[in-house]
Amino acid sequence: MLRAMPEGHTIHRLAAEHQRMFGGRRVAASSPQGRFAGGAGMLDGRVLEDAAAHGKHLLLGFGDDRVLHVHLGIYGKYVFGEGPPPEPVGMVRLRLTGEVGYADLRGPNTCELLEPGEVKLLRDRLGPDPLRADADPALAWRRIGRSRTSIGVLLMDQSVVAGPGNIYRAEVLFRQGIDPRLPGQKLSAARWTAVWDDLVALMADGVRAGRIDTVRPEHTPEAMGRPPRVDGHGGEVYVYRRAGQPCLVCGTPVAVGELAGRNLFWCPRCQAPSA
Missing domain, CATH: 3.20.190.10 (MutM-like, N-terminal)
Incomplete structure (x- = not known):
């Protein structure tokens, strides 16, 4: 397991x-x-x-x-x-x-x-935590905005943003339509703000529910008439551990690869490099 x-x-x-x-x-x-x-x-x-x-x-x-x-x-x-x-x-x-x-x-x-x-x-030595009232997302942006490292790696670096792991990393980048391999310095400040705000909302929902759910209302099992997801972390997600399964938005098979030694999940269409 x-x-x-x-x-x-x-x-x-x-x-x-x-x-x-x-x-x-x-x-x-x-x-x-x-x-x-x-x-x-x-x-x-x-x-x-x-x-x-x-x-x-x-x-x-x-x-x-x-x-x-x-x-x-x-x-x-x-x-x-x-x-x-x-x-x-x-x-x-x-x-x-x-x-x-x-x-x-x-x-x-x-x-x-x-x-x-x-x-x-x-x-x-820790980055801002999206769940803390004293968090300053500008501290994270100072590092992200000038880094050649991919945003997918940066979001897993606890000295940049404290708290997110592989699930939140995969899901927030999907929800924002961002290629996880995009260098941080090529991400605009506005898109970083959208990523941060989404993390704040998603992680707060996780605190309340005790599980990670990231799909929007129109993509829930009830809305789509599909069976509920069965997985160890227990939540409804877009791409995490869904390699080869159809994207819930566009139907393209979810891709999986390795980035900095960790499994990376993304939709090649919804998160295309030009997206």
């Missing part, structure tokens, strides 16, 4: 769930696996004061300048439960327990405590 790193909307949902379950309350912290025992000991008994996300990074503030930084990577996973926690099953790196329930973290790429200066360094 192919695995994909969670995209930014998932991390924002995790931040909201931590806030709902533990925000403003003392938590018990432990590391049943043992690999984060020292860090858990420093968090144990502290109050969760803030839960936020920046791109694919979860940042939980516990006061005393302690910030828990979690990056799930490909294999990381959170499990939340209501009520008293059961005996740990599997390799639980970190368990937080509060009045409402518990959260178990398994297999993250990163689970560490950061000092305020380290948090700033982390955020400074």
